[in-house]
Amino acid sequence: MDSRSLGRGANIASWICQVTAAVILGQTLFFKFTGAPESKYIFSTLGIEPWGRIGTGVLELITVLLLLSPRTAALGAVLAIGLMGGAIMSHLTRLGIEIQGDHGLLFKLAVTVLFAAVTVLIIRRRDLPLVGERF
Numbered sequence: 749m750d751s752r753s754l755g756r757g758a759n760i761a762s763w764i765c766q767v768t769a770a771v772i773l774g775q776t777l778f779f780k781f782t783g784a785p786e787s788k789y790i791f792s793t794l795g796i797e798p799w800g801r802i803g804t805g806v807l808e809l810i811t812v813l814l815l816l817s818p819r820t821a822a823l824g825a826v827l828a829i830g831l832m833g834g835a836i837m838s839h840l841t842r843l844g845i846e847i848q849g850d851h852g853l854l855f856k857l858a859v860t861v862l863f864a865a866v867t868v869l870i871i872r873r874r875d876l877p878l879v880g881e882r883f
Contacts, residue, residue, distance in 0.1 A: 754871065762821065762871040765864035769828055770815045772861050773808045780805035786848055794838055807831060821868055822875040828865035832858045 754762065779787045780801050791797035791804075808831060814824030835858040839845055845852045 758871050762868050765867045765871075766815045766821050766824070769825075769861045769864040769868070770812045772857050773815075773828065773831075774812050776857075777805055777809055777812075780808070786850075789848060790838075790843060790854075793843055804831070815865075815868070818872075819875070822872040823877070825865040825869040825872065826876070828861055829869065832862040832865065836862065 778784075783798070783801070787801055788797055791801040794800060807827065811824050811827045811831060814820040814827060816824075836855070839847075839855045839858065845855045847854055
């Protein structure tokens with residue numbers, strides 16, 4: 749299915765959510781790939797610095813690229829849901845909602861990406877390989 753087979757409203761909503769998630773994920777790449785102190789703190793606390801930080805950054809970059817193409821947006825949404833599920837669970841179990849005085853900003857961004865990705869997946873569910881035609 750391509751974006752022409754979605755209704756106009758669904759297509760617009762999907763694109764808003766795709767771009768929102770991609771922009772949020774894209775902006776965090778700078779911090780992960782440059783080894784910013786906040787990023788090092790997070791992944792050290794989780795016990796996976798530096799490979800977890802770099803690996804997560806690579807997966808997030810792939811997610812951004814998938815989200816920005818209508819043909820692969822559903823796959824990008826699935827990947828974003830998995831990544832944000834891990835991020836949210838890390839906040840709830842090991843990191844805490846607030847990290848280094850950010851007033852919960854990183855947690856709120858993760859929830860925003862999760863919500864956007866779920867919305868994209870609902871709208872573009874038929875685009876999923878193998879299982880999409882069943883929806």
